[in-house]
Amino acid sequence: MSKRTHRKSNKEGKFKKFKNVVLKMNENEKQKSDAKKKEKQNKPKGYRTRKAGVIAFWVMLVLMFLTVVVNSGGGKKQTEAVVPNEPTASKAVSMEAIEFSKDFLSHYFTWNPEQLDKNERDTQLGYFVTKDLADQIGNVAGKMWQSTLKRDAVLLKEAEGIGDNKSILTFQVGITYDKTLAAIEKEKSALGEDGEDTHSVENLSQDSMDVVVNEQGIVKRVTKKKYVAVHLYYDADQKRYMIYQVPSFTYYEETPNTSGPDMDTEKLRTVVGNQINGVKDFLNTFFEAYANDSREKLSYLFEDEHRQSGLNKTMQFDSIKNVTVFEGKNEKEKVVSATVIFAEPDTGIEYSSYYQIVLAERQDRFVVKHLNSKKYIDELLRATEQSSDETGGDKSKKDKQGEKEQESQSGKR
Numbered sequence: 001m002s003k004r005t006h007r008k009s010n011k012e013g014k015f016k017k018f019k020n021v022v023l024k025m026n027e028n029e030k031q032k033s034d035a036k037k038k039e040k041q042n043k044p045k046g047y048r049t050r051k052a053g054v055i056a057f058w059v060m061l062v063l064m065f066l067t068v069v070v071n072s073g074g075g076k077k078q079t080e081a082v083v084p085n086e087p088t089a090s091k092a093v094s095m096e097a098i099e100f101s102k103d104f105l106s107h108y109f110t111w112n113p114e115q116l117d118k119n120e121r122d123t124q125l126g127y128f129v130t131k132d133l134a135d136q137i138g139n140v141a142g143k144m145w146q147s148t149l150k151r152d153a154v155l156l157k158e159a160e161g162i163g164d165n166k167s168i169l170t171f172q173v174g175i176t177y178d179k180t181l182a183a184i185e186k187e188k189s190a191l192g193e194d195g196e197d198t199h200s201v202e203n204l205s206q207d208s209m210d211v212v213v214n215e216q217g218i219v220k221r222v223t224k225k226k227y228v229a230v231h232l233y234y235d236a237d238q239k240r241y242m243i244y245q246v247p248s249f250t251y252y253e254e255t256p257n258t259s260g261p262d263m264d265t266e267k268l269r270t271v272v273g274n275q276i277n278g279v280k281d282f283l284n285t286f287f288e289a290y291a292n293d294s295r296e297k298l299s300y301l302f303e304d305e306h307r308q309s310g311l312n313k314t315m316q317f318d319s320i321k322n323v324t325v326f327e328g329k330n331e332k333e334k335v336v337s338a339t340v341i342f343a344e345p346d347t348g349i350e351y352s353s354y355y356q357i358v359l360a361e362r363q364d365r366f367v368v369k370h371l372n373s374k375k376y377i378d379e380l381l382r383a384t385e386q387s388s389d390e391t392g393g394d395k396s397k398k399d400k401q402g403e404k405e406q407e408s409q410s411g412k413r
Contacts, residue, residue, distance in 0.1 A: 090161070091241075092166055093167045093169070096241070097167065097169065098156055098169060101230045101232055102156075102171070103128070104125075104128040104129075104230065105149060105173060105230065106151045106154060107128070108137065108149075109147050109149035110147060110149050111146065111147055112146040113142065113143040113146060113180065114180055121140075125137060128241075128243050129243045129244070133245075136246065137246055143182070144179060144180060144183035145178065145179055145180065145183070146177070146178050147176070149173055150174075153175075154171050154172075154173050155173075156169065157227065157252045165233060165235070165236060166231070166233050167231075167232050168229055168230070168232075169229070169230045169232055170230075170252060171227070171229075173227075173228055174209060174223050174225055175224050175226060176221065176222075177221065177223075177224065178220065179218075179219065184220060187218050188216060201213060201217075201219060204219070204222060205224075207225045208222050208223070209225050210223040211223075227250050227252045228247050228248070229250045231243065231244055231245035231247075231248075232244070264356075264374075264378075264381065265324070265326055265337050267385075268335060268380065269326060269327040269384075270324065270327075271327060271334065275325065276325050278366075279325050279334060280323055282359070282365075282366040283320050283338060283357070286301050286357075286368060287317045287340050289301055289310070290311060291311045291313065291317040292311075292313055292316075293310060294310075298310050301367055301368060302368045302371075303367050304368065304370055304371055304373075311342075315344065316342060317340070317341075317342060318341040318343050318350060319340075320338050320339070321338070321339045321340075321341065321352075322338060322339040324337045328360075328380065329380055329383065333369065334358070335358055335377070335380065336355075336356070336357045336358075336359060337355070338355055338357065339354055340352070340354075340355055356371070358370035358371075358376050
C-alpha cells in the first residue's frame, strides 16, 4: 500500500469516529428532550401554579430584605453625614477659636489717634471680620487718648456655643489708655485757669485697675478692666474663623467660690496612732532633700524616676503642715496629704504647696513611691469601693440569714 493510500484510509477512519461521536451526542440530547416532555406530561395539575407561588414568595422575601437593608443603610448614612458636623460645631468654642478672638481683640482695642492710618487699620481688622464690618469698627472717635490692649491682658471668662458653628465668647480685657501729649498740654492750661482737673484720680470710674499721674497730678495713663462679648463663626467650607458682629460690652459677675469638688482622699481610710509621727519625721527629711539635693541623693529616698530631679535649689524648704495619713493598697503603703511651706531663696517670700505622697516601707525605712499620682489614687479608690461592696453584700446575706433563723425559731415556739 502506498503512503498516499494509507493516509487516506487514516483520514476516513478519524472522520467516521468523529461522525459517530456527534451522532451519539445528538441521540443523548434527543433522549433528554423526550424525558423532559414526558416529565411535563406526567406533572400533576396545578404544579406550575404552586411553583409560581413559591417563586413569588422568595422574590417578595428578597425584596423585603433589601428594603430593610436600604433603610438601615440610609439611617447610617444620615448618621455619618451628621458626625462630620460635630467637630465643626465644637470649632466655634475650641482653643483655636479662643486664640483667634484674642488676636482680634488685641488689634481692635489698639490704636493711636495721632498716627492713625485708617486703611492700614481696616486691613488688619479685615483678617478677622468682613470688609463692611471692618469699615464700621475701624473708626476711632476722640483724639485725647491712645489705646493699647496686649494679648496677655485678654482672659476668657465664658464660652457659649449657640449652634450653626457660632459661639459667644466673653473676655475680660485690661485696656491701657495713654493720654496724648496734646491732651496733657491742654489739661495743664486748664489747671492754670481754674485749678481743677476733670480727669483726676478721684473722678475715675471703679473699673480702673492701674493709674499713672504726672507731677501736676494729671492722669496720663489708666488701665481699665472691661468685659467684651465676641460673636464668632466658623466657616466649615473655607475652614476659617470670622467675627460676624460688632463686639459688645457686657459685665461678668466676679463672685468668690463658695464650694469646690470633693477631695480624692475623702473616701480613703485614715491612719491614727504612732505611725503618723514616723511619717512626719520622714517627710521633713524628704522635702529638705527634695529642695536641695542632687538626683543621685534623691534616688535613695525617691522611687519615682520622673521626679528625682527635685527643685534644684530653686526653693527653700521651711516646714510641713496639715499632714493626714491614709491607708494605701496594702499594709506596706501609705497615702499622705500635706501642705509644704517653701521660701523663695532671694526674697524670703513663703509659698504653700499641696502634695499627695505615696509612701512605701522598704525594710526599715520609708521611700516615696509616687508624688501627686492621680493614677495610684484612682486605683486605690476603685479597690476600696469594690471591697466595701463585697463587705456590704456579705453583711446583707448574713442579716437575711439571721432574719430567717429568727423566723424559724419564732415558728417553733
